[in-house]
Amino acid sequence: MNTTANRDPEKTLVIVDGVRTPFLKMGGDFGTIDATEQGRAVVQTLLLRTGIDPALVDELIFGCVSQPADAANLARVIALRAGLPETVPAMTVHRNCASGLEALTVAADRLTAGRGEIFVVGGTENMSRIPLFFSLVAAAKFAALSRAKSAGGKAAAAFGFRPADFAPIVGLKLGLTDPVSGLNMGATAELLAREFAISREAQDEFALQSHLKAAAAREALAREIVPVYLPGSKAGFVNRDNGIREGQTMEALGRLAPVFERPTGTVTAGNSSQISDGAVALLVMSEKRAGDLGLEPLGRLVDFAWSGCDPKRMGLGPAFAIRDLHKRTGLRPDDADLVEVNEAFAAQVLAVLKILRSPSFDGLAIPEDRLNPQGGAIALGHPVGATGARLVLTALKQLKASGGRRALVSLCIGGGQGGAAWLETH
């Protein structure tokens, strides 16, 4: 598509700038707000920082997996609350764990189709606030109660409840279970660990590296983060990721019990991504408009690919997406100055690395010394709707700091998909 040589500046999407909230572990300070408020905060700050006239924005596109019940089209709520004019449309997109990247690729497709030039894209997730549900049986009883007219009828309906009816179904658990294969995401990682013979130690070592790299990169990460002002919090604002464990050790990781396959499993809370709250926003537009407005973009989107795979082995998604994207662009992971693969599970990333080294993925191996240089979701957390956009943001900021040229970002997606995108600075 838009390889360097024959690029059309009117159809090439550039990322002008981006910001994110700190990623906070579930139940932290963002537990008092919600995904919409996080999104509002990043979009408002993005508009301020870039100084763009909000009326120039053609559309706001935001990814979110578990949309708050009170904001059916969360993107529209974010747009209006962040100060975009009423005339600017907004939509929410959902491709599970890659929703934040989906927002970007939808904007790219819009641009190519001539449907807009300037977009605010991003993703937001508040996993602290994913609701609890009542069972169908209980819901039916509530309905009967509300239909009852007479006092006697009401009493009869009320007495129909049993204690079990009030036991909630955890929405988060539902969301992390693939209804087709019936497997929880952690179980899919265990499957890969078994099939690719990935040891507990290898996974823990990978997790440890994620923490160490992130801890060493605090200063660089701070450049992605904008303070979120929370009058309810202790300092009145938050601006620091709180999932990174500075003193992480193999011993500590080794003590954790497997969560998804007891007692023989290898996937633990320590070598899986953390469940977190956070949001990311990016200002993107055609290369031409950026030039006209005198803006200096962080970089451009070269091309992207979405691929499907076995839902039971959803963790392998990146491998297929990277291969499909190679077919479109001719670019190999080795062409990248850095590669960001989302760390849903250590086992899953290690399986991707392994399969890409196999003969059937001829020459597409990821150079491991260039993988996730500032750590990943195991240390930073994985607010599912936001992560895709974070990978783009962190990759571009790292390229800018290092003077590098190309980055490859990729994610696995619950339900059996993979996504990948090439970014380029010059």
Next chain:
Amino acid sequence: MKTIIPTLKTGSSHHLRRPSVKRRLHLDLVDGVAVITFDRPDKSVNVIDSEFLEELETALRAIGHYEVRGVLFLSSKPSVFLAGADLEAFGKFGGESLAKLVERGQLLFSRIASLGVPTIAAIHGACLGGGLELALACDRRLASDDPATKLGLPETQLGLLPAWGGSTRLPRLIGLPKALDLILSGRQVASRPAHKIGLVDEVVPKERLRDRALALLGRSMPKRRRFFLTNNPLSAALTRTLTKRRLIKKTRGNYPAPMAALEVAGRGTWNPGSSLEPSFRRERKAFVHLAETAAAKNLLRLFFLQEKAKHGRHDRSIDLGNLLPVKRTAVIGAGVMGAGIAQAFASRGFPVILTDLDPERVAAGVKSAEKLFDEAIKRRIFSAHEAARKLDLIAPTAERVSLRHCDLVIEAAVEDLEVKKRIFADLGSRTSPHTILATNTSALSVSAIAVADGVTHPERVVGLHFFNPVSRMKLVEIVTTDFTSSEVVERALAFVRSLGKTPVVVKDSPGFLVNRVLMPYLIEAGRLAESGLPVTFIDEAMLDFGMPMGPLRLLDEIGLDVAVHVAETMVAAFGERFAPPLLLADLVRAGHLGKKSGRGFYRHEGSRAFPETFATPPRVLPQKAEIADGLDDLMVEESKCCLAEGLVRDADAINLSLILGAGYSPFRGGPLGGETF
């Protein structure tokens, strides 16, 4: 109901008397209902003047000739139902003619109440004073859910009382306690709360108002509550006594109107026969008496001044249509004033960037803004939902972001000229040439800021002096320098008005207007304390005079160090009359800075304050009134100086500013005006 002149065809219009251009209302027959529409053609509001009364009398007479099944009152104005009596026209009435006028209105509204067919007022927009009294005479009131719809009886705020039946009918409709709450405060209520207290029967969207009103006229009358518990003579007497005690404490006897209204409303709740006439007689008598008081005359003048301040121009040669309106704003400095200003901007729908040096300070500003919104929710100014959406308008940042899109940037940083100069030099490059650059300084020279190095386009630099607390204080001084352009002043005037504040244009000069006039008064109060007059004696004297806070208590609030600093600047500019007493300097040296340090003229413990003693008091204390007059004279003299120096346009600008900005006793009409006692 009388018969019959041949019944008019449905939908036809019965033109009243001479078809003059100035018709206040018209009468139509719709499905057998007489619809009286208030629609004064030459104005955007409907008010009650002599012509209105006459036309309404004629309309009611005309209705008597037809077989109608009901009467509906409504207005065709977009935001006014009936905004009360035409104060300008009726202000000229007095004595006998006033008594006649009051009686005429009472008779007219009583006629509405006794038409013998169902009557209904379909209220959309302001329904105030006489307008509400008319509605109270109807069998039913229906209100639109529009924010423009406000109901209230503001008469006591003007030194008068509702005397067209309002003081009599309201307690009977909603019970004495709730009625007193409305009458004594002059508060205006929106339609939903009005429905809750029983003032209106139903609330519907404005588009459905007329049809619903017509439909309701065909239904049987709702049963009215009797309020035996609160309105029986015994309870009413008790309420009267208790409320009177509270009022005396609050008004110190300076405001006769609420007392009179309490008396009339409290006695009119109950009588064995159904005649309201005895209570109406009391309304009339009290009204004619109150209208003659200096307080009423001064409060009425103040009302006109405020109305005038809503429209006054600075430079009539400027075409307002060509001016860039202020839409987007920014506040530099997130301290108490900065946060208060940002909250005031956001409250009126202006997006505002709130910025300071670091996230800690910005966070403190966001916190105080949120607290102000919480207060506004508690005071029912905003619903929780409205407040949350308005809080969204505040964009906090500690980054040096572009302010290019801002139409107005106001600086509320520390009171340090060098700091402000640096900020303005920086703003020069971050804003567009059309951005108004304002400073909220209360003591520094705006001109010095305007000509500082690096400040581009000094014609856009202006002082916007908000008073603390911003959310409560209605006055904003617009401080102009020799460079400030008329366009910028007109834009600032329009913006301040859109904040719901009253602007006064003042030439740049130390202390501007309000602080300048207050200063000699505060200094003299300090001197009196130094000489041994008890602190509470001095403060009490001024509270009796009608000030909202005694001068020494006010000094403690301002901070004694700040006061000394301001006084010294003024000595340099205006001479020794601003020299602070030694006591003030001694207190500052001892670290007693007022409320913020816990000690000053008072010892502050939490929200309580205990007076300090500074010298042996004289054996015989002077009269409080004497002390108050002496202190007041200083404000009067300084006001005269300001007027002579041409700081403001006229004496009334000073009167209005001192009343709104310093709480100068409103019933006295201001330091340079008003009726004397």
